[in-house]
Amino acid sequence: MTLNHDLVVKASTSLLKYAKKQQESEESTNLLADEEEAVHLIVSVRKLSTKMRHKPYRIPLHAPLYDESSSVCLITKNNDEAHVERLNNLKIPQIKEIVTMLQLRTDYKAYEARRLLISTHDLFLTDDRVVNSLPEALGVKFFKSKKLPAPVNLKASNLKEEMSRALSCTYFRPTKGTCNAIKIGMTSMSASDLAKNIEVATELVAKCIPKGWDNIQSIGIKTGTSLTLPIYSSLPSAPTAIGAPGTHIKTMPSTDTKAEDKEEEKSEPKKRKSKKTRSSPGELVKAFAKKRATVKA
Numbered sequence: 343m344t345l346n347h348d349l350v351v352k353a354s355t356s357l358l359k360y361a362k363k364q365q366e367s368e369e370s371t372n373l374l375a376d377e378e379e380a381v382h383l384i385v386s387v388r389k390l391s392t393k394m395r396h397k398p399y400r401i402p403l404h405a406p407l408y409d410e411s412s413s414v415c416l417i418t419k420n421n422d423e424a425h426v427e428r429l430n431n432l433k434i435p436q437i438k439e440i441v442t443m444l445q446l447r448t449d450y451k452a453y454e455a456r457r458l459l460i461s462t463h464d465l466f467l468t469d470d471r472v473v474n475s476l477p478e479a480l481g482v483k484f485f486k487s488k489k490l491p492a493p494v495n496l497k498a499s500n501l502k503e504e505m506s507r508a509l510s511c512t513y514f515r516p517t518k519g520t521c522n523a524i525k526i527g528m529t530s531m532s533a534s535d536l537a538k539n540i541e542v543a544t545e546l547v548a549k550c551i552p553k554g555w556d557n558i559q560s561i562g563i564k565t566g567t568s569l570t571l572p573i574y575s576s577l578p579s580a581p582t583a584i585g586a587p588g589t590h591i592k593t594m595p596s597t598d599t600k601a602e603d604k605e606e607e608k609s610e611p612k613k614r615k616s617k618k619t620r621s622s623p624g625e626l627v628k629a630f631a632k633k634r635a636t637v638k639a
Contacts (some may be wrong), residue, residue, distance in 0.1 A: 343548075343555045345541055345574055353563055353571040354536040357381065359580060361529040361565055379565045381527040381536060383543055386559045387520050390553055397473065398492055398513040399550045405535035405576050406510040407528060410435040410466055412511065415459070417468040417491055419474070420444045425469075426494040432502050436509055439463065442602055443472055446479050456483050466491035488523075490515070514547055520559070522547075540573070 408414065414436040418426060420443050429437070439462075440451070450456045460483060468476060468491035476491060484490055492513045498504040514524050521617055525537040526543045545559060548554050555576075562570035 345377060345544055345561070346356065346477055347537070347541070350540050350573050351537045353532060353573050354418050355533040357563055357565065357568060357571055358529060358531075358536065360568055362565055365529070377613075378528045378530040379567070380525050381531075381563055381565055382523045382527060382549070383526045383540060384562045384564060384570050385522045385524065385544075385551070386561075387522070387551060387557050388559050389553075389557055390495065390520060393518055393552075395516055398490075398515045399546075400492075400508075400511040401514050401524065401546045402507075402511050403526065403539040404542050405527070405531060406437055406508045406558075407512060407525065412465065412509075413438045413463045414465045414467060414626075415439045415441060416494075417441050417443065417446060417466065417472070418496065419469050419472050419633065422469070423497075425501075429496070429502055429505075432505070434502070434505055436465075437467075437505075443475065453483070456481060460487050460489055463489075465489070465509075465541055467494050468492070469496050471493060471496075512543065514550055516550070524565075544574075581631040 351397045365377070365379075389443055416437055416439070418440060422442070426440055429440070441459075450459050466484075466489055470493035473493050480490070492508060492511075494508045495504055512525050512625070514522070516522060517530060524547060531539075548558060558574070559576055560572060561574035562572045564570040607637060
């Protein structure tokens, strides 16, 4: 199943026009307003997933989100100078800062220092060997900002290719609820690039969701200040008539015998009780005399 291309392009164009108007109105009142906003793909599912996944899915995009002007922070293992030196020799322009786990727990332990670290960088990457230790070290602020680090393999033979692949992807983290948000573009993109990112990301996200397209209820796009523009909505499943041909309804035997007895009593017609009539004294004397005469005979 694929999205309607014309509808995706139309929704992308409308969203970017709205974002541009919002930016112009904010610039007139706030000189420190952000120049661009992130565009998110909103995917709603029918049934919740019972499986928990801490490692996010990599979703390659047509137009990458992070260019040379972007700021990326890499979190590494303690005492890992060899891999850090390899990384510095590659001179990847996006990586502006490298932080070890020890520095994260000490230098950025204070709330203000950690808030500044989060606001400084657009993306956080981490050595995949310390992924399990990150939740305790990161704290609540990282979870609220939705900038959880994405794992990379620093032991890869071709480290430059591994890093470029990580920077050209977005990341899908399934939630416990029915609504998932995936960053798939920026308002500074063209409508055609944004539409291609939406189509590519949707196909890959559908493969990551249990039961795929059958479990997707609706898909839309939005920015942080806009409403969700729908680009896909599934039809409700056809209702099944009770007792229809080909259907079999199982009835479980009742365990309440008292209830069955009461129902049987209600179903049976009540028998009228015959009224007993009392005899008069004269009738009793005549009956006694008649009985005595029969005995003598």
